[in-house]
Amino acid sequence: MRANDSGQLRILALGAHPDDIEAGCGGTLIKYARGGHRIFLMVLTAGEQGAGRGVRMREQEQAAKSLKAEKIFWGGYPDTKLPIEQRLIQKIERVVREVEPHFIFVHFHDDTHQDHRHLAVSTVTATRYTKNVMFYEGPTTQNFSPTVFVNIDAVLEDKVDALRAHQSQVKKTNIEGLTIVDIIRASAHFRGIQGRVKNAEGFVPLRLFINIGQ
Template sequence: MREIQRALAIGSHPDDIEIGCGGTIAKWVKEYGVEFYTMTMTQGESGGIPEVRMKEQEAAGRLLGVHKHFWGDYKDTKLPLCNDLIADIEGVINEIKPDVVLVHYHQDTHQDHRSVATAAITASRYTSNLLFYEGPSTYGFTPVTFVDITDSINQKYGALYAHNSQVSKTNVKNLLITQIAEATAIFRGVECRAKYAEGFMPFRFFL
């Protein structure tokens, strides 16, 4: 971890990052002093009021210790895989020069997630480490890299609750997003012998 000084997490919509790697962000910031940046490519207007969702995202970032948040200007559910998307991500990467980029896994039932994941592969081609995180719509995800988030799980929950307009929008009756996050963290924890963990699939990972 001494080699990682700056990191960038990218999501398609507000709350994607917190679901996929919120515990890792909180842990790396607190325990290792990593300067963490985040980038969201849409304002999540298909799932709520854009202004509300943007405020929720900024609040969640503060709870995790995020240094700065960047916004894309793409339409929710209509995020194209194109040169502009690659260039926008690459522009942020060139500005902050992260040692590691974390992004959606490209096998995902949401088209926006697939576009951002694929664009990030190209945009981060000169970055040493690229890790894919999982979310509720990810499929075929078999992590081989894990982060023990036992000590930061409550910060992850807090960041998810900051997305107040989205907490109960899971498409499953009476199931909260925090409950999905807990179940996933327990399962990944069992895989790596920790109480709670987040799993990642490396595209490129230097030890």
Template sequence: MSTTPRSVLAVGSHPDDVELGCGGTLARHAAAGDRVTMLVVTHGQAGPGDVDRRTAEQREAAATLGADLVWGGLVDGEVSNHELELVHLIESTIRSVGADVVYTHGVDDTHQDHRAVALATLGAARHCRQVLTYESPSSYGFRPHLFVDITSALDKKTAALGCHRSQVADSRMVDLEVVRNQAGYRGFQSRVGCAEGFVPHRLVLEV
């Protein structure tokens, strides 16, 4: 992690997406003094739990990670119908927070909202020097070659995911045991205790 505070933006389609993909990394950013912002594009209307509950859960999860929360206001399942609006939304958020580092979904994903957000973010972040994609339970062919050691932040990641009680109870996509196992596997790959993996779209190394 850099010793100079940065502004970090993580973009996700639905409540819990960001925590699943890079929650441990965001916790590490926050612990290092970076400003962390989560842009959640929809309120998760199509998932388990009603909108009010999912909204409250997401607020609690963001607070657990030490992150600011921005809502996109689009409709779950219909994100791909708003391509230009989505690019402008993400671009506006990047500008408003002065993002130095951007995290988003990978483009190879079976969920149409995830794919749309991934592609829109790559366009919106075209002037950013660090843009990395994270994996989701619905990713396919995801082969990370950049890793962040989240050994010290795994409990914070699982605590944030635990805030999404409607999803933990009713969705197989949010299984805390699987999350811990995956972190251990990515840690094994990267020769640390626990890790999150990323595929860089653009990464300028400071030397």
């Protein structure tokens, strides 16, 4: 799949809950948007276990503005009950057909939250014909060893602002004295060290094409 004549790419990021995308690949999406590329989000639940459904959805809509996302596709599944089923795969496939993304970002499959695991596994099937599919990490990800890095030093504060749009979740880390902002800053520093820059987001590719010439 090619970019349009202006070189504009379509980027689709999937998350099980509001704030997952911002935490996992928000900096990368902001950089894409600033480069003139088109951003789309698919959020499979409203995250109502963390706060009211309306609250979480409004927070996600506000955060999407920080990412310059054109559209949020809502999955409509209940929080904590995202299943591995044909219907979920088909929902993702429909969004993929509509957006025709050049890059897809989604949770890594080794994660302590069942919704994250199930979305990752379902996305692998639903994106089997997409060339570039990247797994991102979050606070509940396990055994994540990124081999692809994006320097987000110039946009780290913008990523933090997008996360702060999820006001109901900032302090819900289950780690005393640490907010989600603290965790994301620490992760950015650590992945930056691995990638030999100050701050970075790391990714594990399912597939990554490097285009050389035509």
